[in-house]
Amino acid sequence: MPEKKPPTKNVFRKLEPYLYLAPATILVVLVFIYPVIQIMRTSLLQNTASGIKTIGLTNYRLVSEDPVFWTALKNNGKLLFSVPLMTVLALFIAILLFEHVRGWLVYRGLIFLPYILAIPVVGTTFVYLLGLNGIVNTLLRTVGAGFLAQDWLGSATWVVPSISLVIIYREMGFGVVLFLARLMSLEKEILEAAEIDGANWRQKHFFVTLPQLAGVIEFFVVVELITMLSWVFAYVFTMTGGGPGFASTVMEFYIWKHAFAFRSPGIASALAVVLLATTTFLIILQLRLRRRSLEESI
């Protein structure tokens, strides 16, 4: 007869994986789940003359009635258009560097440099560059293109595109380094085979290189989508303060104003929940589209 294991040992075996998972789970609950629940709870509260009251979804209604909320959401939406542009640029530069153009190591360092600079440093620098009498316009006037000079950050028309360019300038370095690292790990034989088969530069990279970079491109796009929705506060705060008017106000900035300047934690929390939901929705959508295209290609 086989020897029976003691029951305590069996229980321990069953519990063992959960015990390994416990520290990480507790950490996630503490730093993510708990704050999210708290924010959701706060979004249902309002300060009234007789104290803090639960008011159901009133804060969400008030938020939806506030035109500034829609302006902020729209501005975040406009910033999303930077992601494809930034991705294409980063890919193009990464492939150029991969081709080992002369001095590529120096270029790689230079392109990555803005990414390691603090956002307020980048923002403040561009305030001086993009002023009506800033360096950019001075250069334009010097080369006889003064008609192109604009108040890049002071004009309601140009402010969001200008902020987008600054974000692209800083974030692109991350994409270049990411794509280049993946390119370096590709098997050279495949590319050589494509060349032998007569593929030109465009065909080689479009049909051979890009499909192999799909995973890392997807990662970069997701990260940048999140950035455009929930990590642009520092750019806006240092460059425009959300102005002129509300022309460059984004969701984060509006949340910050409500939470700290306007003393309305309920509204700020409702806005935060909406932002979290929007971000989550876009990421899930993006991942689903990616999965579908993968399934179709298989």
Place this chain on the structure above:
Amino acid sequence: MRKPLYRLFAILLVSALLLAACAQAAVTQAPQEVKTEAPKEEPISLTFWYWAESDAPGADAWMKETVEAYKKIKPNVAVEVVPQSTDTLISAFQAAATAKSGPDIASQWATGPVMGFVWQDALVPVSDYVPAAELDNWLNLNENKYNDKYWAASMYLIGIDVMYNKDLFAKAGVTAPESGRWTWDEFIAACDKLKAADITPWAIGDKDGYGGAWWFANYGIQSLDSTDDLRQAIIGAKPFTDEHYTGWYKDLDEMVKKGYFNQDVMSLDLSQGVRLFWEGKAAMAFGTDGMIKQALTDLGEDKVGVMKTPKKGTGKLADVGNATQSISFFITKWCKNPQAAADFLTFMHTPERLASWYKHTGVIAADKRFDRSLVTSPVLKQMMEWETTGPQVWLENFLPGQIDSDADLTGGQMIFSQSGTPDDVAALWQRAAETWRNQHPDELTNWQNWQQ
């Protein structure tokens, strides 16, 4: 014969015991006395979240000197000064008020912002700790009066009037008003002349929104009859879209369209805009006492004059002064030694400290004991006269923070950047007030009950 001796001995013994008892009592009392004095010598630590440098350059150096001077007379009191940033002045203290923990003394812009924290029960009234005779010397305390108590201390007075460049006026053939104030039409005529002479009439920066806010406080005020008049629109009893409240934006819009301002208004902060005046690149600009003092240094004592904001409105507030204490210092509810905090605020008002304040900053102190002979420049004397004569209202102080941010600051930006019409801005004020009322029923109740 022995009996009386015994008696005498007994009396002496009792007396000795009584004396001993008294002595014992005296001995035991002595440490008690020491005990009552001991808390005075106990080390007291005060944290002061301090903001003033942006208004009055030199204020930080003065505060450092003041803390050192206080240490000499109160060695047991250590004051730690934590300078505050303009951008986070409200939000940082809001976080402290929410946590009911933080500084012992803090700074906040007068009236609206201070009242916001009074209603959150984050302050104790300074008038509970500073004797009335002392408070009687402090100026502009009414800016923070609520329920018959003074909730914050004033330190200095800032008036904002128009400084002008005499040389540029002469070049364009413009004569400054003898009365110290132009009518609006006279002002526009002067701007036309300056513009024709290729001189920028007015220097301003509005990237931070404060350029527009200064126009509101100096020009927008002129059609109002009282601060309560403004409060009526804030609480929704009257519409902000009424000409009475926002009609003045048409004049500002006209000025922008006619090119009376420097072109890069939206690229410059308020202070950067004023720099253009200091550099002689514009004929006029709004200026505080400190800014005017800088202009006198940069352009020359005899090259700068001051006048009141041109008059157009006919409201009762059209002629009041606009001096404000700007920043107010108050004692927090959670301060463990409110009396020690009040004593330090009182020390800041000693005549020697007031004189030193002016030496450091060039801004007059908000105190009757301030030695007015320290102000020697005729231009600054004129400013002081305006700032300390008659009623004073800085209208921006009477706006809830959210309306100030989302309508006052933003509305000016819309006009200066030409991204909105005066009607759009009027609608913005109305909408911002409605949004504030809907989102802040607690604040609305306080504003409805606030008898100004």
